[in-house]
Amino acid sequence: MQLAQLKEAIETSSVAAAEAPQGGALLKLLTCGSVDDGKSTLIGRLLWDAAGVTEDQRAAVTLASHSRSVNGERIDFSLLLDGLQAEREQGITIDIAWRYFETPDRRFIIIDSPGHEQYTRNMATGASHADIAILLIDARHGVKRQTRRHAAICDLVGIKRVVLAVNKMDQVGWSEQRFKQIEAEFRAMAESFAFAETTIIPVAALTGDNVAYRSTTMSWYSGPTLLDYLEAVDPEIAPSATPFRLPVQLVLRSGDFRGYAGTVTSGRIGVGERIVDARSGLGATLRRIATMDGDAPFAAKGDAVTLVLDADLDISRGAVLSEVARRPVNADVIEARLVWLAEAPFDPEAGYLLRTATDLTPVTSMSVSALVDFETLASAQAHGCAVNDIADCRILLGRPASLDLFRDLPLTGNFVLVSAIDGATVAGGVITWAQAGAPAVGDNVLVLDRALLARGLCADLGDSPSDRAEFSRRAQEVAVILRSAGIPVLIEI
Numbered sequence: 001m002q003l004a005q006l007k008e009a010i011e012t013s014s015v016a017a018a019e020a021p022q023g024g025a026l027l028k029l030l031t032c033g034s035v036d037d038g039k040s041t042l043i044g045r046l047l048w049d050a051a052g053v054t055e056d057q058r059a060a061v062t063l064a065s066h067s068r069s070v071n072g073e074r075i076d077f078s079l080l081l082d083g084l085q086a087e088r089e090q091g092i093t094i095d096i097a098w099r100y101f102e103t104p105d106r107r108f109i110i111i112d113s114p115g116h117e118q119y120t121r122n123m124a125t126g127a128s129h130a131d132i133a134i135l136l137i138d139a140r141h142g143v144k145r146q147t148r149r150h151a152a153i154c155d156l157v158g159i160k161r162v163v164l165a166v167n168k169m170d171q172v173g174w175s176e177q178r179f180k181q182i183e184a185e186f187r188a189m190a191e192s193f194a195f196a197e198t199t200i201i202p203v204a205a206l207t208g209d210n211v212a213y214r215s216t217t218m219s220w221y222s223g224p225t226l227l228d229y230l231e232a233v234d235p236e237i238a239p240s241a242t243p244f245r246l247p248v249q250l251v252l253r254s255g256d257f258r259g260y261a262g263t264v265t266s267g268r269i270g271v272g273e274r275i276v277d278a279r280s281g282l283g284a285t286l287r288r289i290a291t292m293d294g295d296a297p298f299a300a301k302g303d304a305v306t307l308v309l310d311a312d313l314d315i316s317r318g319a320v321l322s323e324v325a326r327r328p329v330n331a332d333v334i335e336a337r338l339v340w341l342a343e344a345p346f347d348p349e350a351g352y353l354l355r356t357a358t359d360l361t362p363v364t365s366m367s368v369s370a371l372v373d374f375e376t377l378a379s380a381q382a383h384g385c386a387v388n389d390i391a392d393c394r395i396l397l398g399r400p401a402s403l404d405l406f407r408d409l410p411l412t413g414n415f416v417l418v419s420a421i422d423g424a425t426v427a428g429g430v431i432t433w434a435q436a437g438a439p440a441v442g443d444n445v446l447v448l449d450r451a452l453l454a455r456g457l458c459a460d461l462g463d464s465p466s467d468r469a470e471f472s473r474r475a476q477e478v479a480v481i482l483r484s485a486g487i488p489v490l491i492e493i
Contacts, residue, residue: 025106025107026106026107026108026109027106027107027108027109027131027132027230027233027235028108028109028111028129028130028131028132028235029108029109029110029111029130029131029132029133029134029230030111030113030126030127030129030130030132030133030134030154030159031043031110031111031112031113031133031134031136032113032123032126032127032133032134032135032136032150032153032154033135033136033137033146033147033150034136034137034138034141034144034145034146034147034150035114035146036138037136037137037138037141037167037168038136038138038167038168038205038206039112039113039134039136040077040097040112041076041077041205041206042077042134042136042165042167042203042205042211042226043077043099043110043112044076044077044079044205045077045205045206045208045211045212046110046211046212046226046227047077047099047101047110048075048077049208049211049212049213049227050101050103050212050227051101051103061075061076061077061079062075064076064079074206077205077206096111096112096113096114096122096123096125096126097110097111097112098110098111098112099112103227103231105231105232106230106231108230111126111127111129111130112126113126113127120149120153120339120341120387120388121339121341121387121388123150123153124153124157124339124341124428127150127153127154127157127159128157128428130154130157130159131159131161131235132159132161132162132163132230132233132235133154133159133161133162133163134162134163134165134226135147135150135151135154135162135163135164135165136164136165136167137164137165137166137167137182137186138167138168138171139166139167139168139169139171139172139175139178139179139182139202140168140171140172142181142182142185143182143185143186143189145374145375148189148374148375148377149374149388149390151189151190151193152193152372152374152377152390153339153390154193154195155193155194155195156337156338156339156390156429156430157414157430158406158410158414158430159195160194160195160196160197161195161196161197161198161199161233161235162190162195162197162198162199163198163199163200163201163226163229163230164182164183164186164198164199164200164201165201165203165226166179166182166183166200166201166202166203167203167204167205168204168205168206169202169203169204169209169218170204170206170207170209170217174215174217174218176218176220176221179202179221182200183200186198186200187200189377192377192378194407199223199224199229200223201221201223201224201225201226201229202215202218202221203226210225210226211225211226211227212225212226212227213225241267242266242267242301242408242409243266243267243322243323243325243326243327243409244264244266244267244268244269244275244321244322244323245264245265245266245267245320245321245322245328245404245409245411245412246260246262246263246264246265246269246299246305246307246320246321246322247262247263247265247318247319247320247321247356247357247358247359247412248260248261248262248315248316248317248318248319248320248321248358249261249262249263249317249358250262250317251315251316251317252306257308258308258309258312259288259290259306259307259308260306260307260308260309260313260315260319260321261304261305261306261307262304262305262307262321262358263302263303263304263305264299264300264301264302264303264305265301265357265409265411265412266301266409266411266412267300267301267323268298268299268300268301269286269289269298269299269307269323270286270297270298270299271286271287271288271289271297271298272285272286273285273286273323274286274323274324275307275309275321275322275323275324276321276322276323276324276327277313277315277319277320277321277322278319278320278321278322278327278328278330278402279315279319279320279330279400279401279402280313280314280315280319282313282314282315283324284309284310284311284313285309285310285311286307286308286309286310287308287309287310288307288308289305289306289307289308290305290306290307290308291303291304291305291306292304307321317358317359318358318359318360319359319402320357320359320402320412322402327402328402328403328404328412329402329403329404329405329434329435329436330400330401330402330436331397331400331401331402331403331431331434331435331436332396332397332399332400332401332435332436333394333395333396333397333434333435333476333479333480334394334395334397334403334431334433334434334435335392335393335394335395335431335432335433335434336392336393336394336395336415336429336430336431336432337390337391337392337393337429337430337432338390338391338393338417338427338428338429338430339388339389339390339391339427339428339429340385340386340387340388340389340390340391340426340427341387341388341425341426341427341428342387342419342424342425342426342427343387344426345384345385345386345387346366346368346384346385346386346391346426346427346469347465348365348366348367348465348468348469348472349465349468350419350420350421351363351419351420351421352366352417352418352419352420352426353417353418353419353420353423354395354397354401354415354417355415355416355417355418356401356403356412356414356415357411357412359401359402360418361397361398361399361401362397362398362399362420363395363396363397363398363417363420364396364397364398365395365396365472365475365476366393366394366395366396366472367383367393367394367469367470367472367473367476368382368383368384368385368391368392368393368469368473369381369382369383369391369392369393369394369473370382370391370392371385371389371390371391371392372389372390372391379392383466383469383470383473384465384466384469392432393429394473394476394477394480396476396479400436403431403434404431404434405431405432405433405434406430406431406432407432410430413430413431414428414429414430414431415428415429415430415431416428416429417429435480446482446487446489447489448475448478448479448489450471453471453474453475453478457474457478458470458471458474458475
């Protein structure tokens, strides 16, 4: 599934399907961080103290806690989140746990993600849904490698507001000095990312200090409790006038009726305005906007609609309808940052497909140029990547696809990479650069084939996997330079 469309998982889950009251803004909240930092306990405590737990649930958790506890007194709040038998036996989160609760001021969907490195792909899936992330740190241990990886993934999927919950403050004697050390380290780390806001709160999940109620043992802290912050925060970051986009999911035909169905991913469009199919350049005037509740005068981001035009466009699923002035790039070469999710490492000889909003495009070639070093958060030159790595890569597509840069329009600027053999998802990423205009082979097109490159630029390379990856990388680098100089190039390696 594509990063943007992973939203379907929550929409089909029993948690998200539960009827939610109409009052209060909905906030989708991710918890992440290293294993054993207390994510499930923190959220369990938040639910327990914020009336997110029924009396029957309280009784069941109390009974289960007493049967597992040595002294029979302490409530195990993680039982509210750890639903799988394997999770309860191991004391860790494996799968994503979804919980809905509400307060008088807001409705919440909590996405509790696993902390173990083995389940990073689950965390990435959860992060793709979230408005805000709570990143936990154990006050005794500070920032870990997995903390940096989770922060990098939050940045990768476009989360702009991050709360650092410095947990287990009771285990460090409620030390203000220790909190300040961690705060300084995290703020220095956060400068490597594009977070718009970072808020740091000292908490103790087991005792409830600064979770839903203000701590009486940390009088040196004057900021909000975790619940106070979550009830007040606005997840939207400086909304701007974005261009209209509707990836076509289905073309509906019935008699004389022809409509293009999909969900608006950005911007707004009204009846009477001109729109264009980004890939073909074919345009028409919007004659009607059909919805489940009848016709509407306009459609905006998030609306599922069927657009009826005054002319039939020869398009199908995968096309992107756009406003005329600001269109997507019909790209055949992209640069991207991705998180590798498959157990099998990247193989430059394997077949991959690029899945965007509603489109599926064959990948002609792909090369990795760098990996994120989770100790320094800098990019280090590399030619391959393995499970849980975050990599920078260049991808050459078999045909142009209508794409945006992630920083401009996240929902049409992200993708997943799937195996061409079995359709399994191998990576998810965001587009950082895109180039249009792959030429067809002709008299005026320079073809970079394997024989030509092997005689010159790549003469020093052998047939090992690393050399094959470097061969592909050099070919694409040359193609980009030549295209920038106005020379049509086609790679055939």
